[in-house]
Amino acid sequence: MRDYYLLGRSGLRVSRLALGTMNMGTAGFHAAYGRTEEEAEPIFRRYLEAGGNFIDTADFYTAGESERILGRLIASAGVRDRLVLTSKFTNSTDPTDPNASGNGRKHMIRALEASLRRLGTDHLDLYLLHTWDRITPAEEVVRTFDDLVRAGKIRYAGLSDVPAWYAARAQSFAEAHGLTPMINLQLPYSLLTRGIEPEYVPMAQSLGLGLTAWSPIAGGLLSGKYRRTADGLAGAGRLGTAGAGGRPVSDRDWQVIDALESVAGELGRSMAQVAINWVATQPAVGSVIIGASSPEQLDGNLAALDFEIPGELRERLDEASAESPAAPYSMFTPQYQSWIVSPGLGVGDKPAGYAPPVFNAAAPA
Secondary structure, eight states: OOOEEEOSSSSOEEESEEEEOTTBSSSGGGGGGOBOHHHHHHHHHHHHHTTOOEEEOOTTGGGGHHHHHHHHHHHHHTOGGGOEEEEEEOSOSOTTOTTSSSSSHHHHHHHHHHHHHHHTOSOEEEEEEOSOOSSSOHHHHHHHHHHHHHTTSEEEEEEESOOHHHHHHHHHHHHHTTOOOEEEEEEEOBTTBOTTTTTHHHHHHHHTOEEEEEOTTGGGTTSSOEEEETTEEEESSGGGSTTTTOOOOOHHHHHHHHHHHHHHHHHTOOHHHHHHHHHHTSTTEEEEEEOOSSHHHHHHHHGGGSSOOOHHHHHHHHHHHOOOOOTTGGGGSHHHIIIIISTTOOOOSSOTTSSOOOOOOOOOO
16 A cells, blocks of 8 residues: 555545544443554554555544544654544533534634644644534634644644535635635445435535545445344344444345455455445545454455456446435436437547546556
C-alpha cells in the first residue's frame, strides 16, 4: 500500500485504505468488541509498516479511550507528522448538558480541545462533523470550521453521515464566502448498502468531496463467516450473537452474499477482500475505512487492493446487489435519458482522454 491520492479537492494525500479505530478500547458503547491497548498496538504498527497514513477515530469511540490509546501509540511510534489524523464530534459527552452534544459552535470547540488532549497533539489533520443533529445551521458549522483552521487547530474539515442537501449547503456556503471548504464526506457503503449512489456520489464529484466509505463489509456480513440457518444468522462473529448488533438478513442480502462468495472463489480471494476492493474502486470513493481485531485480519484486509476484479465478475456483483432507483432518480439513468431526453444521440460530458489522471508511479526498488 504505497500509492496515495488527494482527498477531495485538496492537496492532502491519503492511502486508499484508512485504519478505523472504533474498537480500540474496552469502555463505553463499543466495549463489546473492543481491544485493549496491548492488542491494538500490533494492529496499528502493522498498518504503518504497510504504508498506511490515514487514521480515523472519534471522541465517542469507547468513551474517549480510542483517542487516548491512539495518542499513546502515535507518540510511542514517533509518527505524528506522517499521519493524517482524523477525529469527529457530535455525540454526547455529558447527557446532563444540552450543549455537550450536537453540532453547535460551543460543542464543536470544546469537543476539539478535549480530543486534542486525549490524542496528545496540538492539531488534527482532518476534523469531521460526525452525525447531522437536524437543527444546527450548516452556516454555523462552516464558520466554526474556518475559525479552527485559522487558529491552527485543524488543517482540513469534512462531514460524516449527513443528508446530501446539507453537505451541498455547507460546501456552497463555504465557496460563496471564501471559507474553508469541506474535502471529505464519510458514509456507509458496501455491496449491501448502495443507497448513497443516486445522490451523494454525483454531489461529491461535483463539489469536490472525497468519499470515505465505512463498513465496507457490512459489519461483517460480507466477511464469509456467517451462514444462513433455519433460525436466521449463525456465525462466530458478533453479528451472530444475540444483543451484540445482530440484524435481520433479507433474501436480497443472501443473494448478494451468495454472489460475492462465488466471485471470491473464482478469484481465489476472501469474500472480505473482494467486498473491500469493490467499494474502493467505485466512483467518488477516495478511501475505505477498514478495521481489524488482529494483525492477521488486518493483513487480509490490506491485501484487498492487490488485484483487480475483472469486468464480467464486477457485473455479476453489480447485478446481484443492484437497487432499482426510485423516482425521480430513475429519470437520471442512462437508459431513461437515451430514451426520453436525447433519443438517437450520443451525448456525454467530456470525450475520453479529456482529463487523464495524474499519477507518479513509484520508482522500482
